[in-house]
Amino acid sequence: MKIAVCLSHVPDTTTRIRFVDNNRRLDTNGVQWIINPWDELALTRALEIKESSGGRVEKVTVVHVGRAGADPTLRKAMAIGADNAIRVDADPADAFSVASHLAAALRQESFDLILCGIESSDYNNSAVGGMLAELLSVTSVSAVSGLEPADDGWLLHRDIDGGVEKIVASSPLVAIVQKGIAREPRIPSMRGIMMAKQKPLQVVPGVEVNPLTEYLGFEIPAPKPPCRKLDPEQVKELAGLLHKEAKVI
Amino acid sequence: MSVLVFAENWDGKFKKITHELVSYASGIAELTGGVVNVLSIGKVEEDELTGLGRFGAEKIWKVEGDEVAFLDNRVFASVLAEAVEKTGSRTVVLAHNNTGKAVAPCLSARLKAALGASVVALPESHNPFVVKKKVFNGNAFARVALNTEMRVLTLMQNSYGLHEREKQPEILDFVPGKAEKPAIRVEEVRKQTGKILLADADIVVSGGRGMKGPENWTMLEELAGVLNAATACSRPVSDEGWRPHSEHTGQTGKIIAPSLYIAVGISGAIQHVAGVRGSKYIVAINKDPDAPIFEVADYGIVGDAFKVVPEFTRAVEEVKKS
Numbered sequence: 001m002k003i004a005v006c007l008s009h010v011p012d013t014t015t016r017i018r019f020v021d022n023n024r025r026l027d028t029n030g031v032q033w034i035i036n037p038w039d040e041l042a043l044t045r046a047l048e049i050k051e052s053s054g055g056r057v058e059k060v061t062v063v064h065v066g067r068a069g070a071d072p073t074l075r076k077a078m079a080i081g082a083d084n085a086i087r088v089d090a091d092p093a094d095a096f097s098v099a100s101h102l103a104a105a106l107r108q109e110s111f112d113l114i115l116c117g118i119e120s121s122d123y124n125n126s127a128v129g130g131m132l133a134e135l136l137s138v139t140s141v142s143a144v145s146g147l148e149p150a151d152d153g154w155l156l157h158r159d160i161d162g163g164v165e166k167i168v169a170s171s172p173l174v175a176i177v178q179k180g181i182a183r184e185p186r187i188p189s190m191r192g193i194m195m196a197k198q199k200p201l202q203v204v205p206g207v208e209v210n211p212l213t214e215y216l217g218f219e220i221p222a223p224k225p226p227c228r229k230l231d232p233e234q235v236k237e238l239a240g241l242l243h244k245e246a247k248v249i
Numbered sequence: 250m251s252v253l254v255f256a257e258n259w260d261g262k263f264k265k266i267t268h269e270l271v272s273y274a275s276g277i278a279e280l281t282g283g284v285v286n287v288l289s290i291g292k293v294e295e296d297e298l299t300g301l302g303r304f305g306a307e308k309i310w311k312v313e314g315d316e317v318a319f320l321d322n323r324v325f326a327s328v329l330a331e332a333v334e335k336t337g338s339r340t341v342v343l344a345h346n347n348t349g350k351a352v353a354p355c356l357s358a359r360l361k362a363a364l365g366a367s368v369v370a371l372p373e374s375h376n377p378f379v380v381k382k383k384v385f386n387g388n389a390f391a392r393v394a395l396n397t398e399m400r401v402l403t404l405m406q407n408s409y410g411l412h413e414r415e416k417q418p419e420i421l422d423f424v425p426g427k428a429e430k431p432a433i434r435v436e437e438v439r440k441q442t443g444k445i446l447l448a449d450a451d452i453v454v455s456g457g458r459g460m461k462g463p464e465n466w467t468m469l470e471e472l473a474g475v476l477n478a479a480t481a482c483s484r485p486v487s488d489e490g491w492r493p494h495s496e497h498t499g500q501t502g503k504i505i506a507p508s509l510y511i512a513v514g515i516s517g518a519i520q521h522v523a524g525v526r527g528s529k530y531i532v533a534i535n536k537d538p539d540a541p542i543f544e545v546a547d548y549g550i551v552g553d554a555f556k557v558v559p560e561f562t563r564a565v566e567e568v569k570k571s
Contacts, residue, residue, distance in 0.1 A: 130354025142351035163440030212363035232552030239564035
């Protein structure tokens with residue numbers, strides 16, 4: 001059995017977001033790049049499944065669409081435990097083009113399970129996993145917070161409003177995962193980092209695809225007016241303000 | 250140039266988000282021309298369907314077959330694609346919630362229709378079709394051109410609001426002929442009942458590490474009870490197991506946008522704020538005057554939560570009585 005994990009490469013979530021070129025492009029000056037938090041959890045779960053599979057899962061492959069700047073991120077994924085990495089050498093123009101590049105790369109091998117994080121912390125589209133599944137004509141389950149192998153495929157927990165569904169799905173499957181799927185992302189060990197240098201990072205060309213959308217520009221929301229601070233004795237005033245001024249209670 | 254709304258139901262009923270989606274679709278229809286069609290999947294009470302007319306729905310199509318008894322992404326996408334064709338719709342509107350996020354990208358890829366996800370306002374123009382959407386976890390917005398003849402939009406909850414445009418809707422049966430067959434099996438559904446869900450709540454009372462331990466949540470639950478609010482928490486609290494993960498609000502947890510968010514003993518890390526900054530009003534109660542939560546709060550009390558919260562609960566009771 002083979003598992004693929006799609007990785008996006010995003011600015012550290014504590015980055016102060018700024019734009020350049022007349023607000024048309026992210027200012028990447030000083031930005032630390034990390035594995036998208038949800039993808040990192042997906043990778044962690046994939047490795048846990050491999051380790052407890054008694055050899056049934058032969059490898060975990062990480063796949064990324066982007067330029068060479070993301071190679072350290074892919075090395076990190078291999079230091080955590082991925083067996084190999086594929087980088088589709090193309091610009092991630094929009095979610096549809098990323099999904100199209102991924103679909104072409106993943107079609108080259110038969111993966112039983114493809115994991116994607118539910119969203120990336122840069123463009124917040126929650127789109128790539130579902131698009132990829134559709135392009136591959138494969139079943140997908142989204143909002144997955146639990147995943148384990150079952151006799152006839154996979155047993156999943158899907159979050160719904162106020163609860164959870166237990167779902168059975170067969171391979172091949174695209175599972176789009178969110179919080180709960182793994183407890184803590186793994187930290188690479190020294191040994192892992194050394195081993196990652198020997199693991200294969202394959203660079204493949206992208207496919208011909210026209211993006212469906214175009215980012216025209218960005219804006220930073222206007223700062224909020226300063227907080228109205230009250231003393232601990234003024235709880236009545238606070239309740240009054242929420243009632244009369246804000247009209248929310 | 251009709252607009253199609255995907256109306257999800259919860260045990261046969263619609264929610265405020267459904268009415269907001271229909272309102273939003275009516276706003277788009279005013280811009281592009283055409284009427285608002287609604288596709289309702291699953292068994293829904295008749296007056297719930299008719300009620301969508303208040304927000305501008307003109308044609309409501311209902312699908313009730315076994316194939317749509319539970320969410321299978323490809324099945325729902327195939328039914329929606331067929332409804333798009335039947336109604337001649339150019340724009341499809343879904344909620345940016347678990348179901349919308351599951352179905353919209355499948356539909357987008359199926360129709361080769363551009364996806365505008367997590368949009369927060371009506372399109373600024375329809376030719377080209379330019380939407381404003383959330384990016385970088387709410388730290389910025391992007392203007393995105395959707396360069397296809399058809400497009401799929403997912404709307405952030407509470408970003409457009411409810412707008413009435415009274416119509417007398419026609420309710421029609423829709424029997425899909427080209428639906429995919431379900432490929433997954435739902436073995437069990439576990440749902441809590443009787444509690445106000447975080448996603449629906451108009452008011453949310455949330456606690457952080459400053460609450461010191463799970464035993465101290467009683468006072469937050471009392472405040473929530475008086476306000477008819479849901480309870481939530483910050484990430485360290487759910488990681489410690491003081492509260493369930495389903496209550497974690499923040500970047501990697503739930504993104505919420507209530508009218509009022511009350512943050513107690515929450516310092517306000519950037520990742521937490523990313524999940525709640527869409528709230529109309531934020532109240533912070535924290536003993537540290539320099540806590541970053543005060544930068545995003547509208548009202549704040551610097552003080553000991555263990556004293557302030559019970560007194561505030563009583564003050565709210567007074568206000569409610571008056």
